Amino acid sequence: MPAALTVAQARRIHDRYQRLMRRIFAAGGTGLEQAQAGLGLQLGQAGDRIARLRGDRPEPSKRVTGVDVAIPRPVAGQRRWFVAMPLYAGSSQRVHLVFQEGAAGWRLVAGSAAPLDHRLPDIALDADGLAAAVGEDAGGLTATPRALAQAHAASLSTFNADPRGRELITPGGYTSEAAVKARAERAQLRGQWKMQIRTRELPDLFSLRTTDGGTLTWYGLREQLVFTVAASGAQRIAFTDQPNVQTLSRGRSFSRHATVTSAGWFLAVIPAAMSRRAPRAEIVGDWWSALSVRGT
Template sequence: MILSIFAGAGIWLTLRSPSEPQALVANPAPLPSETGVEATTPLPPTPVPSGSGQDGRSTPQPSSKPRTVATEEARVLVTVPPAVEASAAAHPLGLSAKQVYGIHGRYQRELSKAQIALDQEAMGKLEHGLALEMSRASFKTARLEGTGVASGMWPNPKVWIPRHVDGTPDWFVAICYRPGIARVFDVMSSTPAGWRLVASAADTQSTPAQFPKIAADSDGYATSLPENAPGLLATPRQVAAAHLASMADAEPDPMFADGPWTSEVVEFWQQERARLEDAGWTLRLSYQQEGPVRALRTSDGGALVWYAARSVDARRAQYVGAKVSLKGSAAVRTANRAFTHSVSATYGRMYVAHVPPAGSTEPVRVLGEWSDVLESHGD
């Protein structure tokens, strides 16, 4: 079975050992193929009263392949789109498109070095905010497990540079696509300390979702949109809130198209909650939006939207009975222990979605995700 592992902006494929135990009761997000909860003692005979100790919150990830793909380590030359290069000198940042490619290229090279060394300090010079926290957490997990993380570079990125908006940091998007491997969306922003990766997501499906065209003006620049931008099926902030609420409540939202980061997540958590109830445990989950919501206009009048969240899945026993243990990265953080009273895991999550224009009959499509365990504990 294929297992997805992500660190920084790299996506990698690894194989799970066939001897790894299967989840019998529930899986904590984000990687059901590698993380989960397992009943290690017989289930108690007494059923749990309906609705006992639950608030309907949730946080999983289904059989989708989150951020994980093999990449090439060799450096590659990139082609600057003529429309962007022609007007780059006039950009308010004072950066040419070639310089923007250079910023992202240096990030990839330095990331690869940091991944090889599991260098948490170096990551502080490459990433910012939740992205930095997620990458550092993956390094910590690797050290605890005695393993490493894959390293390498994504070839042939394409960049989109939004025009400057007063009062907001400058940022750009770099998108890499390897057919049959993944499409990766990186967002880099200016910070007081320099340019940093602040968001990322990937689609590693064998057939990735259709990618919308990003709109460019006559000078080749993209148009950034505010969180409350009108003219869309819903504002970028409303889309982020609705998506997170749907997963937290394990209830489908008709605003969103079916897929690995929407309907499959909902179904996954519904099943896992039911299995935990049978074992005499309750499941409380939450998704809290974190950081800004960023958006770029697409040529259809819609928008590409990036947003992030911190999720917590907490399990609590209602009476003495089944023990629960975590799997995957969450298990590494708890030294593979089994718990009799409670256990929880916290994750960082990032998404990118396409929002159609107002009046469209098309649903919002979530196009990619990055998730990583930040911490886990229990008693």
């Protein structure tokens, strides 16, 4: 069994990450793989690519005024990880950064940002000051972490028509409101194009027990918006109302098909099964980006 990190060690890992990111920004975004890995690296590279295509210079994050950490007790056979919660000067967002140990050392692999005024349940700590990691199929919750990720993917793929999403997740910006926007986008196509949403959950997720018996859970989704021409003489499709997608497409329009690939992390609060707080899970934050646009 690997030893648990100390708070001091976790803070040093976070501080090293912040120093590395300042150096990477100063170098124009080169070297992100030294600080990030997995989906976190893909999202960081996507942000850097979009900035470069726009001719913008990547900007470093705001000054860190403090940082709290939550370190789960190590689990045999699993890589060590922890969550850092930095406070940024003047920020209106609550940021969570998930670091995981790999062959090349510690890297940022996941994260989220949520409104600072949205209160989250406290992470439970034991007598040693360690948090408890929760398995993806853990019981005693209104939804297991894995079932929640699957339900969110199903909600996005079906314009919130899948019953799992409505049953397990509180309506809001990431489900019911996202479906309203997607249906409006589909309506704008006026039947000239067919629009499909294909969303799937990704293997990795991270969950910590909270003091009320629920969890804070970070899970990843990958999504493809697939547009296929459906009518002869249909107007070419472009993405002028989606700045990041338009940037990645380099301003192109498409006459036959187009696929927009996006991905990201979401933070959800999953209540205990008998919780009085809420009957369903609530998605409260994300780190999401368009990754690519392809088509003809």
